[in-house]
Amino acid sequence: MEYERIHKRPEDCAGANLRNYEAYAETFSWDQARALLDGLPGGGLNIAHEAVDRHVLAGRGDKLALRWIGRDEETRDLSYVALQEQTNRFANVLTQCGIKKSERVFSLLSRTPILYVAALGTLKAGSVFAPLFTAFGPEPIKARMSIGSAKALITTQAFYHRKIEPWRKELPSLEHVFLIECAGEAPPGTLDLTAAMASMAPSFDTVWTSPEDMALLHFTSGTTGRPKGAVHVHESVVAHNITGKLALDLHPDDIFWCTADPGWVTGTSYGIISPLTNGVTLIVDQAEFDTERWYRNLECEKINVWYTAPTAIRMLMKAGAEVAKRYDLSNLRFIASVGEPLNPEAVVWGQEALGMPFHDNWWQTETGGIMIANYRSMDIKPGSMGKPLPGITAGIVTQSAAGEIAEITKPMAMGELALRPGWPSMMRAYLHEEERYRKCFANGWYLTGDLAMRDSDGYYWFVGRADDVIKSAGHLIGPFEVESAFMTHPAVAEAGVIGVPDEIAGEAVKAFIALKDGFEPSENLRKELLGHARKRLGPTIAPKDIAFRKNLPKTRSGKIMRRLLKARELGLPEGDLSTLESEEQ
Ligand code: ATP
Ligand code: MG
Numbered sequence: 308m309e310y311e312r313i314h315k316r317p318e319d320c321a322g323a324n325l326r327n328y329e330a331y332a333e334t335f336s337w338d339q340a341r342a343l344l345d346g347l348p349g350g351g352l353n354i355a356h357e358a359v360d361r362h363v364l365a366g367r368g369d370k371l372a373l374r375w376i377g378r379d380e381e382t383r384d385l386s387y388v389a390l391q392e393q394t395n396r397f398a399n400v401l402t403q404c405g406i407k408k409s410e411r412v413f414s415l416l417s418r419t420p421i422l423y424v425a426a427l428g429t430l431k432a433g434s435v436f437a438p439l440f441t442a443f444g445p446e447p448i449k450a451r452m453s454i455g456s457a458k459a460l461i462t463t464q465a466f467y468h469r470k471i472e473p474w475r476k477e478l479p480s481l482e483h484v485f486l487i488e489c490a491g492e493a494p495p496g497t498l499d500l501t502a503a504m505a506s507m508a509p510s511f512d513t514v515w516t517s518p519e520d521m522a523l524l525h526f527t528s529g530t531t532g533r534p535k536g537a538v539h540v541h542e543s544v545v546a547h548n549i550t551g552k553l554a555l556d557l558h559p560d561d562i563f564w565c566t567a568d569p570g571w572v573t574g575t576s577y578g579i580i581s582p583l584t585n586g587v588t589l590i591v592d593q594a595e596f597d598t599e600r601w602y603r604n605l606e607c608e609k610i611n612v613w614y615t616a617p618t619a620i621r622m623l624m625k626a627g628a629e630v631a632k633r634y635d636l637s638n639l640r641f642i643a644s645v646g647e648p649l650n651p652e653a654v655v656w657g658q659e660a661l662g663m664p665f666h667d668n669w670w671q672t673e674t675g676g677i678m679i680a681n682y683r684s685m686d687i688k689p690g691s692m693g694k695p696l697p698g699i700t701a702g703i704v705t706q707s708a709a710g711e712i713a714e715i716t717k718p719m720a721m722g723e724l725a726l727r728p729g730w731p732s733m734m735r736a737y738l739h740e741e742e743r744y745r746k747c748f749a750n751g752w753y754l755t756g757d758l759a760m761r762d763s764d765g766y767y768w769f770v771g772r773a774d775d776v777i778k779s780a781g782h783l784i785g786p787f788e789v790e791s792a793f794m795t796h797p798a799v800a801e802a803g804v805i806g807v808p809d810e811i812a813g814e815a816v817k818a819f820i821a822l823k824d825g826f827e828p829s830e831n832l833r834k835e836l837l838g839h840a841r842k843r844l845g846p847t848i849a850p851k852d853i854a855f856r857k858n859l860p861k862t863r864s865g866k867i868m869r870r871l872l873k874a875r876e877l878g879l880p881e882g883d884l885s886t887l888e889s890e891e892q
Pocket of ligand 2: 527
């Protein structure tokens with residue numbers, strides 16, 4: 308391993324929630340985690356009660372729940388008691404409109420306070436919240452709302468005219484459209500939400516929900532194909548709450564910033580629910596990524612815990628550590644990353660630029676919450692995703708020709724990453740796709756579709772998505788390892804690696820490279836990069852070919868779409884592009 312283990316000193320761990328991973332994991336039980344929450348009388352459980360009302364009932368209502376920073380840097384603050392009142396009003400609107408338990412309420416809103424109110428108010432009303440990302444066009448919105456049999460939608464008047472009205476008649480289940488930012492009277496068939504909420508009572512009795520009642524509908528990122536609608540229940544709050552404490556080290560006095568949009572699962576599980584159940588102050592920035600603005604947020608909002616993603620980290624790296632050094636980041640205590648493999652280079656860069664390493668963690672829309680993580684008090688092996696959350700049993704498995712699943716225990720043997728089902732935030736279905744859901748489970752395992760390895764210390768190493776792994780001359784090559792080797796070259800901003808058909812080897816490795824500012828593609832640089840990779844990876848694994856790109860195709864949630872690089876390279880159909888970020892070539 309090229310990168311040295313990052314040892315945690317006692318001062319790095321002082322006050323950490325999880326001090327001794329092994330000891331804690333041994334005695335952990337989900338019942339203990341459940342006992343940290345209130346629940347509802349008669350064995351009920353409701354996410355919004357745990358996130359909002361519980362704190363008000365315990366006398367913490369005046370605490371700042373959410374600080375919103377608008378695009379133009381205007382700020383708005385909501386205490387827990389204000390959030391309670393707003394969510395009550397919203398729940399009253401739903402109830403008065405006759406929207407019932409389990410019915411689906413979609414949102415198509417940018418990161419504005421009403422999005423957070425709508426999410427929690429919907430849960431209070433016992434309905435199901437289904438967030439959509441605002442950059443989706445009319446078709447992907449319609450597809451998702453049809454799958455979810457949307458009963459209601461909250462959006463802006465402008466989005467309504469552009470993205471909903473053209474097809475609204477084709478979705479008869481959509482009975483209610485609530486609009487914000489109405490210019491004048493709300494158009495026919497819609498309701499002005501701001502006015503409706505103002506006329507509602509500020510109190511509301513949370514609808515009784517059982518832990519198994521459906522609460523959230525999240526669509527996957529669509530990195531590997533058509534997005535799936537993962538169903539989550541109120542019980543998932545048990546995992547959201549405890550993983551916030553263990554994997555993100557959230558403490559009640561923390562100021563926490565999760566940069567993900569609630570249109571994706573991270574932005575809901577960790578951008579709304581987990582921080583609020585943990586009673587922290589949540590920072591929400593409406594604007595998109597901007598290097599200086601992000602450092603300014605960290606400094607001015609005195610952020611203690613920061614949860615972001617590899618694409619953003621790579622962009623910060625591109626701007627250079629000197630930029631970070633211009634800001635006072637002394638309040639930062641813990642920084643974490645999710646969504647894509649985090650190159651070891653980036654983990655170490657955190658230390659240089661921000662004074663602490665990034666802590667990578669792994670999970671999926673389907674798992675609802677963090678499953679494998681690097682903890683504040685645990686040594687980091689850069690490039691590793693860390694160890695399973697207490698309460699989670701992970702394994703590396705293979706499938707025989709007969710379909711039997713067997714666990715591989717040999718250290719650093721590659722196989723599919725699998726989890727023993729039964730944790731609270733596990734998806735309960737892919738909506739209307741029973742067969743696809745059933746295929747995720749075999750021999751008592753949930754199969755993740757990701758390939759990984761486990762070392763002799765129990766750390767997990769991501770290899771690649773099963774679909775992305777390259778079979779070359781009898782070797783299985785994970786794109787992440789090859790991409791990470793390129794990332795150690797000073798000219799490389801991003802790398803995406805795929806397999807292309809090769810007569811002799813079966814598949815050959817091809818790399819797509821985006822360069823940092825100040826570097827231009829050239830034949831010399833191409834040769835240099837090929838040599839650089841060969842030196843680090845050896846001739847078997849190193850790519851034979853490189854293509855330069857200004858940008859790599861990514862999902863709107865920031866994941867490199869290797870399947871699209873491959874389809875384009877081979878002239879194959881591009882498949883479902885509903886989550887593709889618009890590309891600058
Ligand atoms: P789809 O399932 O529709 O193709 P997706 O898998 O990208 O999309 P998500 O559920 O948002 O949808 O992403 C989960 C996946 O992201 C994981 O299965 C894994 O491939 C990748 N991922 C997430 N975190 C990490 C991480 N820390 N390291 C490596 N890969 C990660
Ligand atoms: Mg997936």
